[in-house]
Amino acid sequence: MPALAPRPELSIVVPVYNEADNLAPLVARLEPILDAHVSSWEIICVDDGSRDGTLAALRALNAQDSRISAISFSRNFGKEVAIAAGLDHANGEAVVIMDADLQHPPEVIPAFLAKWREGFLNVYGQRTDREGESPLKRNFAKAFYKLFASFGETELPEGAGDFRLLDRRVVEALRALPERARFSKGLYAWVGFRATGVPFAVADRAHGESKFRFRKLFSFAFDGISSFSTVPLKIATWLGVAIAIVATLTGLYFMVRTLLFGTDLPGFPSLIVSIMFFSGIQLISLGMIGEYVGRIFAEVKRRPLYLVGERVGFAQDDSAPPRGDVLPPGIG
Numbered sequence: 001m002p003a004l005a006p007r008p009e010l011s012i013v014v015p016v017y018n019e020a021d022n023l024a025p026l027v028a029r030l031e032p033i034l035d036a037h038v039s040s041w042e043i044i045c046v047d048d049g050s051r052d053g054t055l056a057a058l059r060a061l062n063a064q065d066s067r068i069s070a071i072s073f074s075r076n077f078g079k080e081v082a083i084a085a086g087l088d089h090a091n092g093e094a095v096v097i098m099d100a101d102l103q104h105p106p107e108v109i110p111a112f113l114a115k116w117r118e119g120f121l122n123v124y125g126q127r128t129d130r131e132g133e134s135p136l137k138r139n140f141a142k143a144f145y146k147l148f149a150s151f152g153e154t155e156l157p158e159g160a161g162d163f164r165l166l167d168r169r170v171v172e173a174l175r176a177l178p179e180r181a182r183f184s185k186g187l188y189a190w191v192g193f194r195a196t197g198v199p200f201a202v203a204d205r206a207h208g209e210s211k212f213r214f215r216k217l218f219s220f221a222f223d224g225i226s227s228f229s230t231v232p233l234k235i236a237t238w239l240g241v242a243i244a245i246v247a248t249l250t251g252l253y254f255m256v257r258t259l260l261f262g263t264d265l266p267g268f269p270s271l272i273v274s275i276m277f278f279s280g281i282q283l284i285s286l287g288m289i290g291e292y293v294g295r296i297f298a299e300v301k302r303r304p305l306y307l308v309g310e311r312v313g314f315a316q317d318d319s320a321p322p323r324g325d326v327l328p329p330g331i332g
């Protein structure tokens with residue numbers, strides 16, 4: 001273990017994927033606010049396998065100010081994993097997680113800090129509107145929150161996302177969760193602690209475009225539901241039970257009818273349709289089970305959550321975080 005440096009009061013964790021143009025403006029806006037409101041701070045950027053000049057921009061920022069450091073993944077691992085890595089490397093008494101694209105206004109951080117100093121440990125930004133988003137994405141998000149609320153045992157506060165302040169105790173609780181499926185929004189809620197919301201308006205993206213296209217959003221949503229609820233499996237079970245009951249009743253009906261009136265041959269269309277219908281239901285149910293089995297597989301492989309290709313501004317012999325590994329020299 002390296003000698004423990006005193007903890008900064010606040011760490012800012014920023015997942016970054018192809019945001020070279022946004023980093024300098026973000027830091028320029030953050031710094032005066034941090035200087036004015038906390039005694040000491042650090043910014044930790046997690047470069048999630050960017051393919052543009054992000055890493056170079058991070059090196060330049062670190063050269064200007066050693067309070068800005070970065071870890072660079074060996075490839076793109078996704079935003080959720082980038083956040084987990086940021087929490088592994090953050091030392092602050094409190095940690096603020098925010099996007100790199102300036103959609104999360106740094107001006108809200110003092111309000112987070114005020115709530116934290118009041119004694120709240122889990123202070124989340126609550127978006128007051130989703131106007132910057134397409135109606136499709138907006139409605140999708142709405143439907144997701146509804147579904148999650150009715151399926152899950154975990155309650156997600158409406159409009160709460162990744163922009164939030166976590167006390168050290170919450171960070172340690174999150175870091176202790178061993179799962180690879182990191183649906184952070186659910187995990188923040190699952191760990192509990194004294195939580196409160198601070199409303200904020202989401203700004204437009206400063207440069208570049210969103211990395212979450214619709215398909216990615218869809219699989220993200222299913223990940224969220226499947227890691228917090230087994231209701232989809234129960235739906236398959238109950239659907240099976242309901243269909244079996246209907247089939248039994250139909251069978252009885254035909255038996256009685258044949259005994260009373262004899263048999264007649266026609267009825268192929270209905271036969272074909274019902275066979276197709278039930279095969280469909282079976283395949284859907286199997287697929288649903290498969291999704292869960294796949295997730296179990298991903299968990300039991302116990303691969304590291306992420307691989308670090310390079311650290312900028314960290315001692316290279318940094319004690320290895322529990323879930324991340326540094327590639328041996330010569331690889332990556």
Ligand code: UDP
Nearest residue numbers: 015016017048078079082099100210211212
């Ligand atoms: N991001 C990331 N890895 C990814 C995709 C996104 O670290 O694979 C980061 C991205 O750089 C940004 C944040 O996650 O800082 C939010 O991404 P984005 O703005 O694309 O999402 P949106 O705001 O549209 O939900």
Ligand code: MG
Nearest residue numbers: 099101103205
């Ligand atoms: Mg964004």
